[in-house]
Ligand SMILES: Nc1ncnc2c1ncn2[C@@H]1O[C@H](COP(=O)(O)OP(=O)(O)OP(=O)(O)O)[C@@H](O)[C@H]1O
């Protein structure tokens with residue numbers, strides 16, 4: 001009886017104090033909104049403002065309020081602009097379709113059929129993400145470029161046909177770009193293939209519908225939102241892609257937006273106005289696409305199913321065909337992952353660049369690695385990338401979990417704004433992001449240019465939307481009753497956030513962290529735009545080597561970079577497991 | 586109507602072989618509801634899916650009407666969409682990209698009906714399950730009970746030869762489940778549909794079916810009318826799975842037709858041995874339902890009795906549920922609602938030999 005006299009007192013005080021706590025929450029929210037606005041709105045403003053100016057950022061005239069459409073007139077009046085538009089769109093369309101078809105095939109094989117080795121195939125594809133895009137591009141150049149391409153040398157020796165393949169063409173670029181995007185496609189589609197309830201198809205069959213009607217009226221409409229969303233994202237990705245056009249576009253004569261922007265900002269003659277104009281055009285296209293994407297997604301919300309208890313994803317039995325699908329999927333995976341990797345390893349062991357032969361094997365050595373290890377200028381970028389990867393991932397995940405918490409778990413006004421702000425950067429192509437950060441810090445007297453900080457800040461913006469998606473998804477799965485229970489018990493919100501929400505979010509957080517870490521580690525575009533001598537990252541160094549034509553060093557460095565990233569991933573994975581964080585599967 | 590003969594199904598995976606069904610045979614007469622009942626994993630769903638054609642059996646045959654839809658030995662297999670069956674899935678499998686009426690009308694596609702006819706028939710089916718007023722609601726915005734009714738309407742609308750239900754009520758709360766149970770039974774009698782109904786809920790099975798088939802580990806343990814299977818279970822498993830029962834171990838002493846006498850720690854008990862297969866001297870279990878136990882001493886050739894101390898009595902409205910400790914064994918019984926509930930007092934119980942079942946010790 002004594003208990004009941006004493007317990008109400010602390011309860012009551014907790015309730016009374018909750019008004020005050022709510023204020024703290026508002027303060028955190030306001031800070032978040034301001035921080036995000038700084039990180040996200042500035043790039044948009046910078047781009048538009050620069051495109052309306054004929055002087056460079058940093059010039060006193062730049063801040064005057066007079067604007068001009070001279071840049072637009074110049075761009076729209078030049079045939080180069082329209083050629084770049086056409087090239088960008090056709091290149092993006094072709095690459096998107098190719099990557100989609102291959103990626104969808106593999107996702108279907110892995111998730112929905114009884115194909116042998118399906119798991120392995122899926123794992124290798126996801127693992128491929130840790131190979132930097134620039135290395136993939138370079139390895140295909142080494143394989144199929146005229147004169148030096150290994151495949152061409154072979155064909156020349158065997159059939160006497162010179163330069164059978166030429167990777168420096170439109171279709172060569174599409175080949176490399178779509179290969180680069182297949183793992184992404186797989187990642188985007190496999191989740192929705194997994195989530196698909198086979199009962200829905202069986203229910204159709206039971207009403208007397210044949211396979212064709214079931215496919216047309218049930219399976220395809222159900223898969224459509226996910227497929228369209230994937231197509232949109234792939235399209236945006238291939239519009240803003242940089243490595244392939246940068247290394248191949250020049251010789252192929254295919255100039256696209258991203259390379260135009262890069263050359264106009266970082267190579268003399270620098271033309272800020274023009275590159276900003278290109279940026280505005282590119283940004284518009286991306287925003288338009290994403291607008292469609294969200295319309296589709298909203299439409300797709302009605303497709304979300306309530307799955308019942310007997311959910312047991314069923315795999316289609318392919319009979320003898322399963323060996324064919326397995327072989328085909330393995331071949332694709334080999335082309336996508338195996339070839340670039342083997343190529344890198346092979347070239348990294350050579351003294352001088354040559355096609356594989358007995359003589360080449362005999363001349364192999366580890367000299368390239370020794371040279372790298374003894375050179376501080378090569379090791380520094382590696383360290384920079386490691387620091388950037390870990391720091392960015394940690395910062396992004398922290399920010400994103402707060403955002404997701406506010407957006408999905410509170411009713412505070414203004415939380416929607418957070419969601420929009422954090423998602424907006426998805427429309428900003430990396431080249432533009434890089435240049436706006438450069439321009440902005442040319443204007444403001446904060447000494448970050450030439451440091452890792454500026455790259456990290458740009459990355460923070462760049463990776464917010466992706467990380468938010470991972471975390472939001474798991475946040476939505478946490479039942480509101482868990483929060484309500486804590487509220488009823490008088491637990492302060494921050495305590496609840498750290499003790500209840502965060503641990504339940506671990507799988508999503510971990511996925512987001514890995515994703516950002518790997519991508520920030522291998523990122524080239526932003527880092528290249530912001531690179532000075534001290535803050536070069538590993539990917540930037542590879543580009544430098546490429547400029548100097550040292551294939552063997554590139555390969556050795558690439559292998560090293562890949563191995564280091566692998567080790568990093570394994571260590572963090574181990575730490576994650578050790579501390580009870582379960583994998584998301 | 587539906588005849589299943591020697592059905593077998595094994596699932597082969599890398600490291601194990603699951604015998605989901607081993608030799609199951611039964612028949613469903615025209616217009617009857619037959620329930621497949623059994624604990625989780627006993628192969629009910631698999632049996633149903635074999636009938637539906639969603640699973641290919643490893644052995645045996647299935648006939649629906651006068652067609653053999655599967656005959657493994659003869660290599661015959663009619664795919665599910667040509668079997669003319671309706672099915673209600675455990676997860677309902679309502680198509681989320683269609684609204685209620687579209688879900689139902691879809692089942693009428695490919696029959697050369699006009700749009701208006703399809704809509705009208707779909708409306709009629711929705712009316713039967715009292716969902717007509719929600720015809721235009723998007724499917725994902727339905728409650729569990731509503732989804733289930735749409736699923737039933739969808740299965741009914743094409744007037745299939747037979748309906749298959751896979752635990753259709755398991756996602757509902759107790760009250761709704763009770764209502765739906767009655768509604769299903771009403772529909773069944775109204776339309777006279779032949780149905781196979783899967784459940785692991787024994788009271789549902791008793792309430793809804795004409796015949797109950799009890800399964801365990803992929804095989805049929807027992808089949809019978811609900812009343813028989815409840816009152817005259819032929820095995821300890823059945824007696825325990827369906828309803829609650831007291832089991833008293835003993836040894837068969839003598840037999841007189843189906844009447845037997847058993848030596849137990851409570852003395853000699855007289856009862857019925859339903860299988861007629863037990864030998865004198867066999868180890869047995871005597872099964873008596875709690876509601877067959879009555880308080881007070883009584884004697885007679887067909888009356889058994891035992892006595893003990895009341896351990897626990899719980900008032901449950903129409904009766905008192907009581908635990909009596911007799912010779913160290915716990916006996917459950919139902920007492921009158923005004924019975925003396927003080928714990929510890931001595932109590933005598935008697936029960937008729939007709940309610941005393943003697944079953945083989947499992
Ligand atoms: N596709 C499959 N692959 C492997 N094993 C399976 C498969 N489907 C069913 N099984 C196994 O077969 C057995 C019977 O499964 P079934 O789904 O028929 O059980 P159930 O009686 O419906 O159970 P519940 O009441 O839990 O629904 C189980 O042991 C199950 O694990």
Ligand SMILES: [Mg+2]
Pocket residue numbers: 310629630631752
């Ligand atoms: Mg089941």
